[in-house]
Amino acid sequence: MNRREFIKDTLTAGAAAILVTGGIILLGSRNEASGQKPSAKNQKAGKPKDYRVTIDPAKPVLVSAKGKDYRKAVAETLLLLGGMEAFVTKGDVVCIKPNIGWDRTAEQGANTHPLIIAELVKLCIKAGAKKVMVTDVPCNSPDRTYNRSGIRAAAEAEGASVIFPENGQLVEMDFGSDSLGKWPILKPILEADKLINVPVVKHHSLPGGMTAAMKNWFGALSGPRGRLHQDIDNNLVELASLFRPTLTVVDATRVLQRNGPQGGQLSDLITYDTVVASTDQIAAEAYVTRFMNKKPADFPYVKLAQDRGLGIMAPPDDKIVAIDI
Numbered sequence: 219m220n221r222r223e224f225i226k227d228t229l230t231a232g233a234a235a236i237l238v239t240g241g242i243i244l245l246g247s248r249n250e251a252s253g254q255k256p257s258a259k260n261q262k263a264g265k266p267k268d269y270r271v272t273i274d275p276a277k278p279v280l281v282s283a284k285g286k287d288y289r290k291a292v293a294e295t296l297l298l299l300g301g302m303e304a305f306v307t308k309g310d311v312v313c314i315k316p317n318i319g320w321d322r323t324a325e326q327g328a329n330t331h332p333l334i335i336a337e338l339v340k341l342c343i344k345a346g347a348k349k350v351m352v353t354d355v356p357c358n359s360p361d362r363t364y365n366r367s368g369i370r371a372a373a374e375a376e377g378a379s380v381i382f383p384e385n386g387q388l389v390e391m392d393f394g395s396d397s398l399g400k401w402p403i404l405k406p407i408l409e410a411d412k413l414i415n416v417p418v419v420k421h422h423s424l425p426g427g428m429t430a431a432m433k434n435w436f437g438a439l440s441g442p443r444g445r446l447h448q449d450i451d452n453n454l455v456e457l458a459s460l461f462r463p464t465l466t467v468v469d470a471t472r473v474l475q476r477n478g479p480q481g482g483q484l485s486d487l488i489t490y491d492t493v494v495a496s497t498d499q500i501a502a503e504a505y506v507t508r509f510m511n512k513k514p515a516d517f518p519y520v521k522l523a524q525d526r527g528l529g530i531m532a533p534p535d536d537k538i539v540a541i542d543i
Contacts, residue, residue: 279533280538289333295493295495302341309347316417318369330369335369387406407461417429427512
């Protein structure tokens with residue numbers, strides 16, 4: 219079952235009333251069951267801050283590391299980008315946004331691998347972060363997804379605060395009538411000084427057969443996600459313009475080639491054992507299309523994002539580094 223089918227089935231079942239102001243279908247299993255409702259006094263207008271930092275022009279824009287030690291792969295990519303200290307400074311509050319969408323184990327490839335999250339938490343704290351938060355709005359129950367994915371245990375073991383999308387953790391933000399309108403957004407994102415997007419690249423029936431960095435922002439919002447699937451290319455570009463992360467670190471370790479985004483069968487996976495880190499989320503999105511045996515041109519939203527000035531699909535060759543570890 220993909221997320222679109224999940225939405226359809228849940229609506230058909232009539233599980234509960236829908237909170238129409240948000241990004242992912244929660245119905246009786248998320249908003250209502252968890253008491254998730256943004257307080258009127260917490261409403262904000264505008265958009266999240268720009269979390270990017272000044273980049274050393276001598277450093278690469280994107281680093282890809284291949285190896286079976288996923289923690290080392292993360293560490294090596296960040297080192298070549300300038301080290302986590304180039305992005306996180308003493309006293310920073312950091313929000314790490316993985317994909318924790320599904321009730322699946324790490325081996326099944328539906329969620330970000332927990333070892334990648336663990337290493338990022340460790341590096342942020344070592345760089346001087348005052349607090350590191352890990353959060354997402356899943357499709358399945360947060361209790362199940364956070365635990366079965368292994369992300370909760372891995373993040374907490376390194377000192378992170380794992381934030382469930384519960385009552386008090388959502389703030390309704392009005393992005394404006396010329397943008398996406400009103401949506402409940404995860405409060406930890408708004409509280410952070412630095413934001414790290416950590417998607418997993420995998421198959422998805424929308425958009426165009428792949429989900430990666432840009433679509434991971436769906437999980438920053440709460441509510442009926444079906445609304446975002448309408449005019450999805452433009453909505454993905456709009457989300458990329460609203461969320462400007464400090465870093466994008468893409469999990470391409472075990473990549474679902476079919477039956478995404480939930481997966482389930484190990485036969486649906488190809489093991490690439492690769493981590494991709496970039497200071498340009500559009501460059502990261504374009505680069506990881508290769509793990510789906512596709513090209514950036516196969517995804518109109520990537521070109522739309524570049525045309526809007528949100529990043530570069532193909533940085534110069536000397537700004538891309540690929541290493542084996």
